[in-house]
Amino acid sequence: MxxxxxxxxxxxxxxxxxxxxxxxxxxxxxxxxxxxxxxxxxxxxxxxxxxxxxxxxxxxxxxxxxxxxxxxxxxxxxxxxxxxxxxxxxxxxxxxxxxxxxxxxxxxxxxxxxxLAHFIGDKNPSFPFLCLTVSGGHTQIVLVKDYFDMEIIGQTLDDAAGEAMDKTSKILGLPYPGGPLIDKYARQGNPDAYKFPEPQIPGYDFSFSGLKTSILYFIRDNVAQNPDFVSQNMADICASVEKRIATILLNKLQKAAQAYGIKDIALAGGVSANTGLRLGLQAMAEQNGWNSFIPKMEYxxxxxxxxxxxxxxxxxxxxxxxxxxxxxxxxxx
Structure with a gap:
């Protein structure tokens, strides 16, 4: 013992x-x-x-x-x-x-x-499974064959998803840490209010630098026309940004799951605490017949x-x- x-x-x-x-x-x-x-x-x-x-x-x-x-x-x-x-x-x-x-x-x-936080408690994924690992510094899709036999099949080519959220919060003038605040505002907003581009990166890799730039220009241009644009539309902006980041992540994950024929799909890392991403994975799992696994918030x-x-x-x-x-x-x- x-x-x-x-x-x-x-x-x-x-x-x-x-x-x-x-x-x-x-x-x-x-x-x-x-x-x-x-x-x-x-x-x-x-x-x-x-x-x-x-x-x-x-x-x-x-x-x-x-x-x-x-x-x-x-x-x-x-x-x-x-x-x-x-x-x-x-x-x-x-x-x-x-x-x-x-x-x-x-x-x-x-x-x-x-x-491996997914092995805390009783509901554990079966090997092999895919894990979308998302944090402030890393964004990866990992093929998990055993406890310490893991292969990164997709990762960010530049900025991580968590970094994109942090940058967005700074652009919006939110205090640090901004990720939880974006999550909070997004729950009150319309995720379809504004459209942000989805990077067209081949394979299972990600890129978030272009998205960060598009958000910066979007806020700059709208504030030039209306100085109160951010404060008046904070919830809709956060909801729209959160949705785009989540769809970028989940679309790649779905592509990898279909290619590898894997049904056990997991989410991990600090950004896995984001409500929109968690709900998005659960919805996608239902649509695709996956078994989804997300650690408790504290993990x-x-x-x-x-x-x-x-x-x-x-x-x-x-x-x-x-x-x-x-x-x-x-x-x-």
Whole structure:
């Protein structure tokens, strides 16, 4: 009955989780509000706040799980990809904890962990399945053959979907983080009010740079005619942008599912918390006879539970790493 401590510190959430025999017993997330004043994550500030949060987060995770430090059999941690300074805090803590307790270390790829979040709980996809992984820095369609046998069959050629949402929120003058606010306004708007272009990229790859530019020009031109255009039409703009981003993602996913003949379709990553995208996948699944899988909200954004469950499956395979491990800002599958 292995007990795994999971550590996540890839960006601006400090998180700790305890997994006991494949069951998540706790998942503590400490958010960083300091970045709101700057309109985005400031890497240096993020790493400093991680240093302040990591010990309390781990202590709370242990308390919530009702286990002690001596019960931990291994420490799983996010090695990358992410902000190097933020990763360094989590990696250093994991190494020190493992060294002090004489237990093994397990390094985890952050993007693989988002996919493996689907194995938290009872409703799990069957291998092979397709996973649309969407975050602020990544947009990928992944063919998942086994827990750690994954192949990226499509990805963004430039900007990620989450980045397009963040850029849109800045253009609209919304405070950081803008993604949840776009989601909130979109629920009140007409998704067909405005039409934005869909990039014509071959295969299963994505591009969002052109969409970002079209949104910028659309707002610029309309504000020139009516200075109050954004405030008067905020809900419709957000709904229309959200719909276009969702259709770009889901149209590619549908194309891949049909080509590979796969019926189990999953959604993961921070942007998978977006209501429009979640509803869109569920509707498309009904139309195509798919089995759709979307993690609970707390497992969509960055969290240590996904690190712990990934660490559990690596522990079963005996895949450990030495104390000479270093964080990687860029990390391939």
């Amino acid at each position: 292995p007990v795994i401590l999971g550590i996540e510190s890839s960006c601006d959430e400090t998180s700790a989780s305890v997994c006991v025999d494949g069951v998540i017993m706790s998942n503590v997330i400490a958010n960083q509000t300091i970045h709101e004043a700057y309109g985005g994550v400031v890497p240096e500030l993020a790493s400093r706040v991680h240093q302040q949060n990591i010990v309390p987060a781990v202590q709370q995770a242990l308390l919530n799980a009702k286990v002690s430090k001596n019960d931990i059999d291994a420490v799983a941690f996010t090695r990358g990809p992410g902000l190097l300074g933020s990763l360094l805090v989590g990696v250093s803590f994991a190494k020190a904890f493992a060294l002090a307790k004489g237990i093994p270390l397990i390094d985890i790829n952050h993007m693989q962990a988002h996919i 969509c954004t960055d969290n240590a539970a996904m690190i712990a469950i990934a660490g559990y499956h690596k522990y079963l395979k005996g895949e450990f790493i030495g104390q000479d491990v270093a964080p990687m800002a860029r990390m391939a599958f």
